Amino acid sequence: MTPEGPVPQPGGMTTTGPSALSARDALALVARDFSAFTGPERPQPPDGPLGWGGYDAARARARDRTGESESVLCGTGKAGSVEAVLISFEFGYLGGSLGERTGDRIEAAHARAREQGLPVVTLVATGGSRMQEGMRALTQLQRVARQTALTRRAGLPQLALVRDPATGGGWATLAAGADVVLGLPGAQAGFAGSRVRPRDADPGAYTVEGQHAAGHLDQIVPEDEAGPAVARWLGLLTDGGNGTRGEAPPEPEPEPEPGPAPEPAPVPYALTSAPPPESGTEAVSRARSRDRPRAAAYLDAYFAEREEISGDRAGGVDPGMRCGFGRHRGRTVAYAAQCGTATLPSGYRTAARLIRLADRLGLPVLTLIDTPGAANDAEAERAGAGPAIADVFAAVAEAAVPVTSLLIGEGGSGGALALAAPGALWVTPDSYFSVIAPEMAAAILKRGPERVPETAEELRLRPQDAVGLGVARGIAPRAPGLPPVCE
Structure with missing residues (x-):
């Protein structure tokens, strides 16, 4: 990944669309009373696990440019009336790429969600895995998948808002793997970045509009409506904040016993005044x-x-x-x-x-x-x-x-x-x-x-x-x- 200038994603696309929002701007769209946390983060050797020349300097410039120390910002806040754990990507920090410390933060966020019985909202703007950390970065996708699976097993909803861009493993795990996927209009969304696609590929297939048409994304919401949309969805998925279940135990302990079943949905009235047919x-x-x-x-x-x-x-x-x-x-x-x-x-x-x-x-x-x-x-x-x-x-x-x-x-x-x-x-x-x-x-x-x-x-x-x-x-x-x- 190139860390300089107008920040490109690992697949190569420079963006001026919805990802122009910083991580904190995106959070402000959907939540209030945000309180950040990090959790334990592993120390890294000079220039990272690969000793990639200039990597430390690139991260320092990214910190100076964005004010953030990693590509994700995690914390808790309220969307509408529902408390949630929020994960917001900072695309300005090395293209929002996933490295080992990104994985540390996402793991800590999901652990916090399970401990407190909170839904998870991820505001995705990433180009994929961080090249300067090589396979150590790529394996963070397995780690992320594990955490989302544990949160899913705990009965907690996960919602993703796709900003621009959402490509590579970030799209394939945190975005496309959420229970409900929303997208900002015009945002790029797809596994392949623009520089690694076939030259004759239809560019529309790599947008939130294309993903929605193909059945991979639930709703497209304008930026000024993103906050109310997220609040409505969380209110429904948590039954107004009362539907969450809590922490799933670590393996190899058995899964928790299911709670009492909810009352059945009442039968709707028949919207007709006619009697039953005679034949x-x-x-x-x-x-x-x-x-x-x-x-x-x-x-x-x-x-x-x-x-x-x-x-x-x-x-x-x-x-x-x-x-x-x-x-x-x-x-x-x-x-x-x-x-x-x-x-x-x-x-x-x-x-x-x-x-x-x-x-x-x-x-x-x-x-x-x-x-x-x-x-x-x-x-x-x-x-x-x-x-x-x-x-x-x-x-x-x-x-x-x-x-x-x-x-x-x-x-x-x-x-x-x-x-x-x-x-x-x-x-x-x-x-x-x-x-x-x-x-x-x-x-x-x-x-x-x-x-x-x-x-x-x-x-x-x-x-x-x-x-x-x-x-x-x-x-x-x-x-x-x-x-x-x-x-």
Whole structure:
């Protein structure tokens, strides 16, 4: 890494964007009452572990230029009403690179978070590992990964705000590995720095916008909205500061016993005044109607406020699956909601990610089911439709927190059932659940179109049939005056 002039990252990009903020300026964006700490830091021989000529002098100039003694500044502060451990990178100090002492500080920060049961917020602006410390610097990524894993096991949320740039191991561990990843507009984000990419590479792929489109980053927030966004997210992920669990024991001791499960999410009211359908054909027609309430209406009626995650962290985003966390009657509920379209593999993976995160944080889950079925074209198969659906089935089955499910429209086969909680599924009057669509069932049975209504009756598709068959617990009551939930 070159330490002089306009500070470049190890991959070679000079930046004048969001990373023009110093570490302390970035902290001021998101927190107040900041109190710094360092923890023990190892002594280093002259010019570092490699004896890199001029390294000590470069660090001295970086200290003079920034006023900081390392590339990260760690401490505690309040984001909104939530106390958090904060890790802020100083890009002006050798490009925000990770060296051994950077690892010391990040380890101390995560240890403090676990000791005090606090969430961790990392404000990332780094070019990667510090070349002047060679492999000793690179191995800090393993150390960072270990600390984030321990904090994750302790049930504490981790949030990253991507400044400019976030490349190399800093992106691949502290940023992309966080539970929720926010990004400042225009910031560079990617594993490869600008000087090590293929010459014909699309530069847009290495931005927060590109990462968001590919499902690797949850939200893009303007700089002047970063503070309120971080505060909202921490309030939701910690259930207003009451949802954290505390320190995970060091290995090889066993993991802590889980605490008591939270109360289940209440079942939403049905946003319709119509009685249940009289026939299977009517049930299908009503569920497919463009006029019935969709997921957005249910989410708006149920939550006083909410924030959404985006993407499956594997390269895909399904706009037909909305996942996030919301405030309902003063407490946090996680949600995964299908929007009436054929669900893509990325949608199922996003839902599984949401359910597992909620389970780890001890937050109840609400699923809203509405899909004609899983996407079944060749592209969906290549993207892993089967494994993705299996992942959601497993996430629901493994969840220690309660999952409440409401069928609000079409319930098409296993693509819908994957989001349904066994023993905790409710249905609305304008919904139907079926092993297969009646038209497809008739075709398989070699029946003509005129026999589709007959087939629909044989399949017992009405919502009251789902209750009678023991698949659903009941029909959600009609909302008097459309209040948010049923009692």
